Each structure stands twice: as structure tokens, then as C-alpha cells.
Amino acid sequence: MSSRPTLEAGHRRSTPPRLVAVDGAAGSGKSTLAMSLSKVLGLPYVNTGLMYRALAAAAIRAGVSAGDERGLLELLRGLRFIVRVEPPGELEVEGFDHEELSSVEVESTVSLVASHPVVRLHMRNEQRELGEAHGAVMEGRDIASAVFPDAPVKLYLRARREDRVDRRVAERPGDSAAVARALDDRDERDARTIPHEPTPDAVVIDTSERDPAGTLEAALVALRERAPEMVP
Numbered sequence: 269m270s271s272r273p274t275l276e277a278g279h280r281r282s283t284p285p286r287l288v289a290v291d292g293a294a295g296s297g298k299s300t301l302a303m304s305l306s307k308v309l310g311l312p313y314v315n316t317g318l319m320y321r322a323l324a325a326a327a328i329r330a331g332v333s334a335g336d337e338r339g340l341l342e343l344l345r346g347l348r349f350i351v352r353v354e355p356p357g358e359l360e361v362e363g364f365d366h367e368e369l370s371s372v373e374v375e376s377t378v379s380l381v382a383s384h385p386v387v388r389l390h391m392r393n394e395q396r397e398l399g400e401a402h403g404a405v406m407e408g409r410d411i412a413s414a415v416f417p418d419a420p421v422k423l424y425l426r427a428r429r430e431d432r433v434d435r436r437v438a439e440r441p442g443d444s445a446a447v448a449r450a451l452d453d454r455d456e457r458d459a460r461t462i463p464h465e466p467t468p469d470a471v472v473i474d475t476s477e478r479d480p481a482g483t484l485e486a487a488l489v490a491l492r493e494r495a496p497e498m499v500p
Contacts, residue, residue, distance in 0.1 A: 288405045290302045291412050297483055350362060399416060425474075
């Protein structure tokens, strides 16, 4: 295990967090923006989707059905989430690597795993505690609406479906028609849990015509307007 400083769920600070909430549909550019912002702002990057993916992976390992809420909750209590506070400063899930968390099997079950209210409540508590200690650029579907409704900056990314498909194909080479179907299926599953809508106080950024640098600049404009003290 690394000896670098860590923050585990359970530790709290009373001061308000420096928190940027990033939301949007799959393929809209959330992860790319959130990682870039974390480097510019000097804040940890927390991809909350990895937490649900880790639970899905744990369920697959243990042979627990994605529909078994009680079984999932027991598995969740055994997971250990860590935010490294030294560069690169991001979320890690002990015992899981990127390859397993991004597997096709996990991708196909994570939306169902994340749909259980008790699971989401437990995850939200974990996420709130992780973000409160050092602040974060936190990416996820309900960060702005449920986990940190008091976040000083909320960003919502949207993009045309064809652009989102193109990005997915670039990330995961394969048949574009199959990628498009998978993306549509993911949108439908996700929307059953949380509608694809920004909160009223979110800054909406359309990434259809923007490259990653342009998206980052649009986000920094929003930060300078809403929380200038956060921008170096």
C-alpha cells in the first residue's frame, strides 16, 4: 500500500468544500473536463461512477445479482474508497483496477446496480464525506442535485447524440452501430434513475462544437463568474 496521504470516507471538516459538480450524459465529455479542471484548480478528481462500477464488479465476483439490493448493500459495506490528496489526486477503489471497472460486463450491469435507492443513499453519504475534507472536482449524475446541492459551481455538459457516439467509438474502438446502441441503452437505463436534466442553477455547456480545450475554457469562465477565489 502507498504511504501517500489519503482521505477515507468517515473524515469530515467543518469548513465548506471547494467543490465543482460536473454532470451530463455519457459521452458528453464529463471525465475529460473534470480531470482537466482538477489539475488547473489543484483539487482531487473524484469520478463517482467508479464507485458504482466497483460495486458492480464486486457483485460479479461474488455472484450477487444486480437486482439484489440487500446483497449489494452488504458488498458495498466492504468496499474501501480513497481519495489521494497528492498529485494526481484522484479517487481509487482498493482492490480494483481500471480494466476490470471498464469491462463490458460491468458496463452492462452498473446502471441496474446504481438504481437501488438504498445503494444510492449509502454512496451519497460516502461521496459527501470524501468531498468535504479537501474539496474536489466531482463527476456524477446526482452530485449537483443530491450529494452537493450547495456546491458553489455546477456544470452540466450536453452534446449531440452523434458527437457522443463518435467519442465513445474513439474511446472504445469497435462497430459504431453497436456503440450507438449501447449508448442509447445506457441513456435509457440512467434516465430511469435520474433524468438527464441540469439543476436550475447549473451552467450548461454544449460540447458538440467544442474540443476539450474549448470546454475547459468555458468551464473556467463559469468558475471566474461564480467562484473566482477557486481559480488560481
